[in-house]
Amino acid sequence: MGDIRLAIVGLGKIARDQHIPAIAATEGIELTAIASRNAKLGAVAHFATIDDLLAGAPEVDAVALCTPPQVRRAQAASALRAGKHVLLEKPPGASVSELPVLIAAAEIGKRTLFATWHSRFAAGVEPARIFLAEREIRSVRIEWKEDVRVWHPGQTWIWEPGGLGVFDPGINALSILTRILPQPIFLTAAELRFPENCAAPIAADLDFSDEAGTLIRAEFDFLQTGPQTWDIHVDTDQGRLTLSSGGARLFHDGRILVDGEDAEYRGIYRRFVDLIRTGQSDVDLTPLAHVADAFMLGRRKTVEAFVEEAA
Numbered sequence: 001m002g003d004i005r006l007a008i009v010g011l012g013k014i015a016r017d018q019h020i021p022a023i024a025a026t027e028g029i030e031l032t033a034i035a036s037r038n039a040k041l042g043a044v045a046h047f048a049t050i051d052d053l054l055a056g057a058p059e060v061d062a063v064a065l066c067t068p069p070q071v072r073r074a075q076a077a078s079a080l081r082a083g084k085h086v087l088l089e090k091p092p093g094a095s096v097s098e099l100p101v102l103i104a105a106a107e108i109g110k111r112t113l114f115a116t117w118h119s120r121f122a123a124g125v126e127p128a129r130i131f132l133a134e135r136e137i138r139s140v141r142i143e144w145k146e147d148v149r150v151w152h153p154g155q156t157w158i159w160e161p162g163g164l165g166v167f168d169p170g171i172n173a174l175s176i177l178t179r180i181l182p183q184p185i186f187l188t189a190a191e192l193r194f195p196e197n198c199a200a201p202i203a204a205d206l207d208f209s210d211e212a213g214t215l216i217r218a219e220f221d222f223l224q225t226g227p228q229t230w231d232i233h234v235d236t237d238q239g240r241l242t243l244s245s246g247g248a249r250l251f252h253d254g255r256i257l258v259d260g261e262d263a264e265y266r267g268i269y270r271r272f273v274d275l276i277r278t279g280q281s282d283v284d285l286t287p288l289a290h291v292a293d294a295f296m297l298g299r300r301k302t303v304e305a306f307v308e309e310a311a
């Protein structure tokens, strides 16, 4: 079986930082085309839009959509209509209800639809899931605090409706949480802080619980300067499990169990190749549903305007 011929759509930060090197490091898939309004990539075939790509490069088997969530549904629908397998960056869309339509299209067309959650591929996540499967969970605390000016420079889409604001990174924490906890959880309360000039929140506090009444609290902040924090602490009947550095490192009562290298996107592409080869899709909407709940149930506070250039 020949390599899967892949096109990247949207040559922005994540495509350059992670997708291109991960594709190069993965057997069974090769980058053969780019759709970008603004950039080219060496000798790789270039198209300005996904429609030009679908018309001009019929040999492409699959597309990786690295665009903002607001434009992804239409791109995914076009690609599936053209018979391509589709990889969606996270979050998988700008609304929950747009996804079942894509899932149905993939099923009818017998194509793979893969809604990626890159943080679930971090080195500490699977060992944490295995550890917690056998434990009584007493409480959970998430701190996901980063500096938007450092990590999302110039990304104005993040502040628009559907851009999710601080939930753009925060949903990564929820993708890990919903993978490692053995039981389903639900949102009970939230406070979302919206800059007066933005349509998406810059900070959020979320309370979740479960059937047993476990306290689960998440704090998301997009204005964290100094040390950046992407930690999940789980107190159990057998001590505290901490996933830090976005899931790359795992501690039990302060003792390090896992200190993994950054291989999330290689994990994503290995899985994409496997899903295509075995004729499957993988679309888990749980993290997106929790974020939608926060927008539905959360109390809103208006805070001072966000201006990207630091004062």
Ligand code: NAP
Residues within 6 Å of the ligand: 009, 010, 011, 012, 013, 014, 015, 035, 036, 037, 038, 039, 066, 067, 068, 069, 071, 089, 090, 091, 118, 151, 155, 157, 168
């Ligand atoms: P980005 O740097 O803004 O890149 C997105 C790219 O999409 C743009 O460079 C542009 O590419 C294209 N694009 C933007 N607006 C568009 C529009 N209206 N129509 C069509 N194409 C458009 O953003 P990013 O950080 O790469 O994030 C993209 C997605 O990846 C987001 O969903 C984000 O959550 C996810 N992600 C980001 C990170 C990260 O650390 N940055 C990590 C994991 C996941 P062209 O100019 O090439 O057309």
